[in-house]
Amino acid sequence: xxxxxLSAGDYIEAKCSKCREMTNHxxxxxxxxxxxxxxxxxxxxEHKYRKPAxxxxxxxxxxxxxxxxxxxxxxxxxxxxELQPSFDEKAAIAYSMETSYKLRALINHPTFGLGQVQExxxxxxxxxxxxxxxKVLRCG
Ligand SMILES: [Zn+2]
Numbered sequence: 001x002x003x004x005x006l007s008a009g010d011y012i013e014a015k016c017s018k019c020r021e022m023t024n025h026x027x028x029x030x031x032x033x034x035x036x037x038x039x040x041x042x043x044x045x046e047h048k049y050r051k052p053a054x055x056x057x058x059x060x061x062x063x064x065x066x067x068x069x070x071x072x073x074x075x076x077x078x079x080x081x082e083l084q085p086s087f088d089e090k091a092a093i094a095y096s097m098e099t100s101y102k103l104r105a106l107i108n109h110p111t112f113g114l115g116q117v118q119e120x121x122x123x124x125x126x127x128x129x130x131x132x133x134x135k136v137l138r139c140g
Contacts, residue, residue, distance in 0.1 A: 011025065
């Protein structure tokens with residue numbers, strides 16, 4: 001594709017408000033590199049240039065190319081499966097909102113069970129990987 005900037009007098013495909021379809025237009029006015037006013041070469045009417053709707057290339061709605069969507073939770077559970085053998089359950093710290101945790105620290109949560117601190121998730125928040133996936137918890 002040529003990268004030559006458009007200028008007034010050039011042809012451009014645009015949707016004509018009268019013809020109600022894509023027709024060739026002549027650019028009447030430009031603002032910077034964007035055509036603002038065009039004249040339809042079919043009906044000769046002048047109107048504002050509207051950018052054609054950008055077609056999203058591989059749409060997620062396309063049923064033909066069904067790619068299995070990666071479930072982040074499944075990824076986390078997988079991650080847990082891989083990490084779990086290296087965990088020393090006895091070293092796990094009982095979870096408390098008042099405690100601050102180091103990265104990779106092992107914690108024991110009353111609901112989610114054993115978890116490993118993955119990263120800081122903001123002020124006084126940590127992301128912890130549990131068997132059931134990652135959760136964001138309060139911390140001290
Ligand atoms: Zn027209």
